[in-house]
Amino acid sequence: MSDxxxxxxxxxxxxxxxxVSLRSGARVAEALRRTGVEAELRDIDGDLLPxxxxxxxxxxxxxxxxxxxxxxxxxxxLELAGVPYVGARPDACRSTFDxxxxxxxxxxxxxxxxxxxxxxxxxxxxxxxxxxxxxxTAVLGLPLFVKPRAGGSAFGVTRVEDAARLPxxxxxxFAYHDQALIERCVAGTEIAVAVADLGDGAGPRALPAVxxxxxxxxxxxxTARYTAGAVDFYAPARISAEAAEEAARIAVEAHVALGLxxxxxxxxxxxxxxxxxxxxxxxxxxxxxxxxxxxxxxAAGIDFGEFCRTLCEVAVQR
Amino acid sequence: MGDDxxxxxxxxxxxxxxxxxxxxxxxxxxxRALFAVASRPEIVSLAGGMPAVGAxxxxxxxxxxxxxxxxxxxxxLQYGSAQGDASLRESITEVMAREGIDADPDDVIVTVGxxxxxxxxxxxxxxxxxxxxxxxxxxxxxxxxxxxYQARIEHVPxxxxxxxxxxxxxxxxRLAAAGRRAKLFYTVPTFSNPAGVTLAAERRxxxxxxxxxxxxxxxxxxxxxxxxxxAGPTRALRADDPEGVVYLGSFSKTLAPGLRVGWACAPAAVxxxxxxxxxxxxxxxxxxxxxxxxxxxxxxxxxxxxKEFREMYRTRRDAMLDALSATMPPGVxxxxxxxxxxxxxxxxxxxxxxxxxxxxxxxRVAYVPGTGFYADGSGTANMRLSYCFPPAERIRDxxxxxxxxxxxxxxxxxxxxxxxxSAPDQGPQxxxxxxx
Numbered sequence: 007m008s009d010x011x012x013x014x015x016x017x018x019x020x021x022x023x024x025x026v027s028l029r030s031g032a033r034v035a036e037a038l039r040r041t042g043v044e045a046e047l048r049d050i051d052g053d054l055l056p057x058x059x060x061x062x063x064x065x066x067x068x069x070x071x072x073x074x075x076x077x078x079x080x081x082x083x084l085e086l087a088g089v090p091y092v093g094a095r096p097d098a099c100r101s102t103f104d105x106x107x108x109x110x111x112x113x114x115x116x117x118x119x120x121x122x123x124x125x126x127x128x129x130x131x132x133x134x135x136x137x138x139x140x141x142x143t144a145v146l147g148l149p150l151f152v153k154p155r156a157g158g159s160a161f162g163v164t165r166v167e168d169a170a171r172l173p174x175x176x177x178x179x180f181a182y183h184d185q186a187l188i189e190r191c192v193a194g195t196e197i198a199v200a201v202a203d204l205g206d207g208a209g210p211r212a213l214p215a216v217x218x219x220x221x222x223x224x225x226x227x228x229t230a231r232y233t234a235g236a237v238d239f240y241a242p243a244r245i246s247a248e249a250a251e252e253a254a255r256i257a258v259e260a261h262v263a264l265g266l267x268x269x270x271x272x273x274x275x276x277x278x279x280x281x282x283x284x285x286x287x288x289x290x291x292x293x294x295x296x297x298x299x300x301x302x303x304x305a306a307g308i309d310f311g312e313f314c315r316t317l318c319e320v321a322v323q324r
Numbered sequence: 325m326g327d328d329x330x331x332x333x334x335x336x337x338x339x340x341x342x343x344x345x346x347x348x349x350x351x352x353x354x355x356r357a358l359f360a361v362a363s364r365p366e367i368v369s370l371a372g373g374m375p376a377v378g379a380x381x382x383x384x385x386x387x388x389x390x391x392x393x394x395x396x397x398x399x400x401l402q403y404g405s406a407q408g409d410a411s412l413r414e415s416i417t418e419v420m421a422r423e424g425i426d427a428d429p430d431d432v433i434v435t436v437g438x439x440x441x442x443x444x445x446x447x448x449x450x451x452x453x454x455x456x457x458x459x460x461x462x463x464x465x466x467x468x469x470x471x472x473y474q475a476r477i478e479h480v481p482x483x484x485x486x487x488x489x490x491x492x493x494x495x496x497x498r499l500a501a502a503g504r505r506a507k508l509f510y511t512v513p514t515f516s517n518p519a520g521v522t523l524a525a526e527r528r529x530x531x532x533x534x535x536x537x538x539x540x541x542x543x544x545x546x547x548x549x550x551x552x553x554x555a556g557p558t559r560a561l562r563a564d565d566p567e568g569v570v571y572l573g574s575f576s577k578t579l580a581p582g583l584r585v586g587w588a589c590a591p592a593a594v595x596x597x598x599x600x601x602x603x604x605x606x607x608x609x610x611x612x613x614x615x616x617x618x619x620x621x622x623x624x625x626x627x628x629x630x631k632e633f634r635e636m637y638r639t640r641r642d643a644m645l646d647a648l649s650a651t652m653p654p655g656v657x658x659x660x661x662x663x664x665x666x667x668x669x670x671x672x673x674x675x676x677x678x679x680x681x682x683x684x685x686x687x688r689v690a691y692v693p694g695t696g697f698y699a700d701g702s703g704t705a706n707m708r709l710s711y712c713f714p715p716a717e718r719i720r721d722x723x724x725x726x727x728x729x730x731x732x733x734x735x736x737x738x739x740x741x742x743x744x745x746s747a748p749d750q751g752p753q754x755x756x757x758x759x760x
Contacts (some may be wrong), residue, residue, distance in 0.1 A: 020367070022682060051366075131739040163355060173740040179684040180621065180736060221340075232352035235337025297338045305332075311411035 013038055014089075014317050018049035018081055022161045024174040026232065031069040031292035033300075037311035038067070040164025043318070048076050050289035058087040065318040066091040069290060071158050075291050076103040081207040090321040093287045095176045098265035102289050103156050105187050109284075115263035117256055120275070121146060122189035124155055127180050135173060142188055143169045146253060151178055158288065160227045164192060178212070179277055195275040197227060197243045199257035200291065200302035201270045202313065205320035210261045210270075211303040212254035219242030227246040243306035260287050268317050271278050271299050292307070338545060340421030346472050358681055363688035365390065370644075370709040371690040373517065373665050375577050378757050379636060385580075392612075392619055404562035404611035406603040408434025408587070410616040416587050419621075423549050423561035431566075431589050433598050434609050437548055438574040444601045445543055445570055445588065447506045450475045455499060458510040459487040461697035461706065463517045463545065463666070466510055470699075477699035478506070484659065486513060488522030489530040496538040506540050514558045515548040515664025518745035522662060532565045541594075547574040547586075547662035551632055553638040557664065567571065567591050575617055577665070578630060581683065582614045637665070643716035644709065647723035653731055658709075660679045665712040668694075671730065672703055674737045677707040680729060689725040 007103045015038070018032020031047050033095055036044035046053060046063070048228055050070060063181055066089050075081075078096030085096065094102070101107045106124040113119060123142060141152070152175040154162040162182035164175035181185045198220045201208040217240035220230045230236040242250060257272040263289055264270070273292035274282045291299040352439065362369045389592025392400055407413070413429035420427055435441040442465075442758045450456060452474035460479030470477050478499075480492045492509070499506055508713035511531075513523035523531065535542050552558065562571035588598055602609075620626065644667055648658055655672030669691075671677055678693035709726075711719055 020361055020364060020688075022354070022357050022685065024364075025357050051364075127739075131735070136741045149360070159357075161357075161720060165511065169643075177736055177740055178679050181679055182686070228354045229351045232357075235335055235340035236351065237336070239334045241332060241334065241338075301334060 008313065010043055010064050010319050010322060011046045012046070012063045013263070014058070014066045014150065015045055015047050016050055016054075016066055016068045016070055016084075017047055018051075019070045019074035019080075019211035020257065021070075021073060021074060021157070022035035023071035023157075023159050026159055026292055026294060027069055027071045027075070030071070030297070033293050033295070033310075034067055034069050034314050038318070039316050040198070040311040041315040043315055050080055051322065053082070055087060058084075058089055062087075062089060065089070065239050066320045067314065067318060068093055069293060071290055071292065074157070075099075076158065076288070078103070086126045090324060092317045093268050094266040094270070098267070099278075102264045102266065102270075102287055105153060105286055106155050106185070106295050107286060109187075112284055113259055114285075115259060117260055118281065120192050120283055120285070122187055124185055124187050126185045130176065135176075136172050139172050139176075143172065146188060150175075151189045151191050152179045153187045153189065155182045156179055157188050157262065159231060159292075160279050163227070165225060180185055191274045192277050192283055194267055194275045195245055196285075197245065197253060197274050197276060197282070197300070199229045199253050199274060200299045201266075201272065201309075202259050202263040202303075203261075203268055203320075204313075204316050205323070210258050210266075212257045213308075214242040214305040215245065215250055215253050215274075216298040217245070218240045218298065231292075232294070232296055237296065239298065239301050241301050243276075246280055249276050249282060250278045256284060257287075258281055268320060269299075272300075328537045332585050337641045341758050346474055348617060349471070355678065355681065358685045359690065367688045367690055368714055368718050368725065370592060370711070370714070370722050370726070373471070373694045373710050374713045375665075376633070376636060377580050377582070378714055379632060380580065380629065381624075385620070388619055388623065389616055392615055396551050396615060399617045400529070402579055402611055404606050404607075404608040404614065405419060407599045408609055409614040409618060411619075412585075413587075414622045416573065416589075419570070420548075420560070420562075423546070423557050423584060424559040425571065425589065426563070427458065427566070429588050431592070431595055433588050433590070433595055434614055435586050435588060435601060435602065436584045436606065437576055437581070438545060438572040438588070439469075440602075440605070441466060441572045441586055441588035442543070442545065442714060444472045444598050444605065445572075445590075445594075445604075446475070447510070448593050448594070448597045449541065455504055455506040456508045456510060457492070457495065457506040457540070458699075459512075459516070460700075460704055461694060462510065463512055463690075464696045466545065467517060467697070467699050469512075474509075477700065477701075479700060480509075482516075482519060482521065484521055486516070486521055486527055486529060487511060487528050490501075490532060492531060493534045493538075495535070496540065500538065500721070505538070507725070508543050509535050509540050510543045510545065512548075513560075513561055514546055515551065515661055516546070516666075518692070518694075519668040520664060520666045521659030521660040522719075523561075528559070528561055529564065531533075532561060532568060536565070536568050542569040543570050543572065545571075545572045547577050547706065550578050551634060551637060551665070552663040553634055553641060560566075561587060563567045568592060571700070578727050579617065579626070583617055584610070584724075585613050585617045605658050623760040637712060639716050640711040640719055641667075641716070643719045644711040644723060647720045651691065651711055651724050651727035652732060654726065654731060655734075665710045667709045667711065669707050671707070671711065672734065672737075673705070675733050676704045678704065680733050683732065684729045687725045689722045691726065700745065724749075 035045040077098035082096040138145040200213040219238040372571040413432040456475040562569040571589040658669040694703030
């Protein structure tokens with residue numbers, strides 16, 4: 007073990023995922039403390055830079071979800087402050103956080119993602135909403151997912167079964183972001199594959215896939231994500247060994263193709279033929295008690311605190 | 325599955341399936357997540373209803389509390405009676421006298437905020453399936469209490485003069501014809517939360533008469549009555565019908581919510597049951613908090629303090645009303661409260677306040693969407709704006725931002741020609757009390 011003494015865990019921010027981030031951050035800080043590291047939870051605000059300058063930590067662990075963290079801003083600030091940090095560089099964060107750019111990059115790397123289009127709010131205004139909505143449903147079919155181009159925790163995401171409901175879904179989405187990613191809905195088993203690179207020379211590796219089986223109506227929305235008991239998780243997922251192997255390969259390749267470091271989580275859907283397709287990749291996966299990353303670590307037999315500590319050590323040595 | 329792996333199922337709540345039906349709505353909610361952002365100083369929050377306790381002379385209050393522990397510590401730190409401290413109950417009758425109530429200290433029970441009084445009254449009157457009538461919109465946490473006791477909540481409309489007596493009479497008559505009777509009529513008649521309106525003086529006797537005639541107990545919730553900003557105090561409903569009204573009062577808005585001192589003033593038989601119910605709910609209220617409030621009322625210049633609060637809230641209310649007039653697009657309307665904390669705003673046709681909230685928080689302003697104040701899904705076009713906490717300049721900024729947000733939504737409405745559908749209501753939709 008290195009002499010890692012003090013780590014700042016960055017959490018909070020002003021995105022709708024603030025509360026989730028604070029809870030994730032508190033868990034990471036507590037886990038680090040259990041390994042003997044002095045861990046301090048800090049928000050990203052006007053006090054941050056003076057604090058980093060006055061008493062620079064050995065490393066920072068950004069657990070910011072949404073715009074100030076996953077879009078690369080917080081990491082850009084850490085670069086400016088000269089503080090080593092866990093996770094991807096700002097440029098990789100930016101392209102991963104933008105679901106549309108990320109899908110292009112994954113497609114170029116030969117990784118499968120459901121067919122989609124990305125359209126700005128103005129397009130519906132300038133071209134006529136009815137005509138555009140008709141074309142979208144004609145090309146992509148139904149059901150569809152409407153998602154804000156960037157953002158997490160299923161905020162602003164609607165599953166659309168009926169074309170008549172698409173305008174409403176778009177308006178709900180545009181309350182979060184000015185661009186909508188409209189994606190064909192693939193039926194199948196939803197899984198999350200955590201990827202970890204523990205700096206042991208083995209490179210990034212996939213942890214056991216975690217299957218997400220929402221109880222009741224079966225939508226993995228905000229309420230299902232953050233209400234204890236609303237989802238049954240299966241680790242490893244109840245998919246064939248071939249599908250599991252393929253999902254693991256895809257998640258690691260997505261991690262590499264997007265230029266990520268240390269950790270990521272790729273959410274996939276395994277379709278009815280057993281083929282995994284990428285829904286999205288996250289650079290700052292949730293770490294709350296209902297999050298899949300900690301469940302995957304436990305399934306792999308990796309202690310959460312040791313994992314957090316190792317990533318901090320890797321950041322310091324980088 | 326072609327392998328021998330054990331696929332262990334995990335559920336993050338081992339007690340799932342064992343909860344009572346009444347816990348069904350207690351889930352994470354997107355709107356609550358947005359309110360967590362609203363608590364940040366970067367956001368102008370017109371959402372929370374936190375009184376501006378910073379305006380209290382904290383040093384004097386601190387000295388007074390220290391003195392209390394020194395002089396009467398053994399009593400202040402001991403259990404008390406379930407009905408509450410006798411001296412405080414006497415002080416409370418003097419507070420109520422300001423609104424025309426002539427009560428005996430024995431009519432009063434001290435509770436943990438008036439919220440607990442609301443809970444206790446519901447506990448002793450409402451069985452699952454019983455009907456509770458409320459004006460609409462109404463105080464969200466009252467709806468929460470009625471729902472927790474599995475009441476059937478029905479609404480009576482209100483206008484700018486408060487609840488409409490004819491509608492109340494008609495509703496109760498309809499219930500009677502169906503062989504049902506409402507157990508309670510819940511109302512915030514003075515400077516209502518959330519609508520900011522006050523039941524007109526000429527309607528008050530009619531409301532009392534209608535409820536008496538139908539055998540319905542009136543639950544008068546009056547936390548804001550002494551925060552009148554334009555005229556003097558309003559005569560309470562309880563002042564004119566001691567047997568037909570249970571009155572709920574509170575020091576949360578007129579002194580400090582952190583002390584959690586409220587009360588119920590009830591007819592003798594009801595009061596006796598409330599005391600027994602309180603005993604099983606909490607044994608006794610904090611003696612320290614009760615003695616502190618009583619000492620404050622008896623030794624500190626509370627009237628001066630109230631005057632200061634009123635001046636501050638008047639400035640803030642005026643700032644909000646002026647800013648709304650100056651910036652809101654045509655078609656937006658709002659109430660003009662004569663006291664209390666809240667303005668109730670109605671958006672133009674086709675806009676949905678809950679669906680718009682993420683855009684507002686993105687623009688760094690927050691409000692409470694209207695649907696939380698109804699039990700029947702109404703209120704999509706409404707929002708509650710509070711002027712109690714942010715200073716006037718922040719209020720003006722916030723309203724300006726909100727007007728831009730409404731403008732953007734109007735252009736979206738014009739593009740799509742319809743309202744966005746709010747997600748079905750799930751989980752609490754108002755901020756926790758500490759999120760201003």
